[in-house]
Amino acid sequence: MSTETVKITRLGTQGHGIAEGAQGPIYVPYALPGETVAIARNGGHGTLISITETSTDRVAPLCRHFDPDRDACGGCSLQHLADAPYRAFKRDLVIEALRSRGLTPEVGALIAAHPGERRRVVLSARKTEKDFLLGFNRAETHHIVSIEECPIASQGIMVRLGAIRAIGQVLATGSDTFRITVIETLSGLDLAADGLKPLSDKQRRAVTETVLSLKGIARVSVNGEVVIEPQKPLIDFGGVKVAPPPGAFTQATKPAEDAMAELVLAHAGKARRVLDLFAGSGTFALRLARIARVHAVESEEKPLKALEHAARNMQGLKPVTIEKRDLYRRPMMVQELKNYDAVVFDPPRAGAEAQMKELARSTVKTVAAVSCNPLTLARDLRILVDGGYRIKSVAPIDQFLWSPHVEAVALLEK
Template sequence: MTTETLTIARLGSGGDGIAETADGPVYVPFTLPGETVAVARVKNHGTVMSMTVASPERVAPPCVHFGPEGKNGTCGGCTLQHAGDALYHHFKRNLVAQALKTKGLTPEVAPLVIARPGERRRVVFTARRTEKGVLLGFNQAGSHHIVSIDHCPISSEGIISQLAAIRRVAGAIATSAEPFRVTVLETLPGLDLAFEGVKKVGDKERRAVTECVLSLRGIARVSSDGEILIEPQKPVIDFGGVRVSPPAGGFTQATKPAEDAMAELVLTALGKAKRVADLFAGSGTFALRIARQAKVHAVEGDEKALKALDHAARNTQGLKPVTVERRDLFRRPLMASELKVYDAVVFDPPRAGAEDQCKELARSGVKTIVAVSCNPISLARDLSILTAAGYRIRLVTPVDQFLWSAHVEAVAVLDR
């Protein structure tokens, strides 16, 4: 380890400050461009010891668990609370623009759809039983240390106000001192708690969880590795006026404002399309909204998510026909011959993107394609496949729903 003074040149894609040295870039967390810092350096990683020049873009972090001075350690959930809005919003938008540029793509990139504090309706905590009770919080970056939290400025009040209840349920289900995860989703009737990695949940734990939940208010469901342990009320979320009960532990967008913004971009892009295919449809985030204005064929590999979508469609009046198909689109993408019956296609894949599906779309006659992505790198690759086949990128809109992190969503609209 050496101690040296560095000047931060830029932010890296992970949100760390980067200083250029004779030995190559050095990554320094919690710093901003233009700052001069003394760091303890190990290889290409620096830890701030002191700061002699601070950026005018630096602001006071709103959370006591953030940064080197964080309470009980540095929570690994956020990386950019110290950046002012202008710098932070430029950073998020630039993640998308630069990823596209690496593939030679320079479309119009709209201003960032911003995220605000208190919007997160889905949060993943790490928990562990200790002699003093249940430790509940977030892992410190690059560590198994759990930073216990008593508040979280990104999370909804509905979740933060129930931290004590979540700890009680976690204490009832825990069977050892091994760490486990709990995904908390705020739904209309109450919280949906999905535990993962709890070992040997037996009859004793099931009874304890049942007794605990029945003594509390605001807990709609508790599951462990997909198995429902108790469901006092069926969890329900709203997709543009359509009520859906997602499967236990199933995927949902992290914030409703971001979901609504992305859905509006999708619906606007589809225009007067009469037949639409929604690929990687999940529980119907987009398909059920699209069904207000067009016939939809929803394709999804997860059986439980698809059943939730189908049930919601069948039990909602005023929708145009919705058909569903369970299909692993990574192994068996819709072929160009199957796609020719659709006016438009929407796809929203996991982080890996939809490379093989895009190759088939490139061969299809689909007029309008809307790509929704949580990974600018795979999005750039997918769009390059489509543009090489003659599609034109009309607009790309970055959307923030993971506030103060280095994660960004994007919606790209293409036509030909």
């Protein structure tokens, strides 16, 4: 490891400052373009030691845990970047990913995220000899930084951090690290712990007693099994209340979800039959059912059942049908797709390459693509464009504030 002074020229896709070294780029977390910094270099990675020339885009971070000189939480990587260049960085991630596939559609301004909006956080937890750690991993390590605040998380989560900690302490047995996914629902916090050994009867009683002594906890589950559920956790999808299964995927912020849904619904507004692929618990399907018949396809049974139950118990919706199907192994084929006026898809980070190849050959007129990964979105859109689709617009959406992750909604027509 050597110590040297370098000039930062640009930001990388992970939000790290990049200096041009003799053997290639050097990635320096917490450094910004235009800065001259002293680093401890190990190959292509530099650890920031000091800043001798500071960027005018550098701002003071809001959170006490964002401090590279101390025990920095790895939950955020860009709290030190001013708002305007931060938004440009997020938008450029989408533009450059599309450009790498030869696509140059109109990309709108970033739909911004704000502090206190995150209704879903995933915490790391571990019992030590002297303490119980609950927080986020330090960047690129398994070391847990125990948090006392988190400006991105909702107030409903933060005011119950002590309650989450108390439940976590009862769940912890050995010194192994486990995760607690926390979702703020309409009826209280939904806590889904995973990575734990099966609970003993004594632990179950202790968890039950602890939860009943606290306020604002709707459910606690371990490895997908409900331990206690004082209130049914409910999430509102456009006026339809859904009780998702333990650990089910939900969009991280409601404002981002609402923005995505508004774009999708406006695009599919004239459709009579809509196919919702990778439907989850009904984020889009249940909203779409107000204007069209919907067929929702998802690989996991429990979210589908939650979707179906919500649809059956809500008046004023068009018919909603469901299908359990692994779209990676068995995508919807061209002959099946001909029954639909519009297709909406929101796949995991891997995208939906196999499904896109079928969709590209179809006669479906309207497509809305929702993605959490600009690179796989660009690949999937390239397939559709090569199949005759035209990209009308792309909207970048931020819901992972101060991170290098960005969502996007692309609207297409044939």
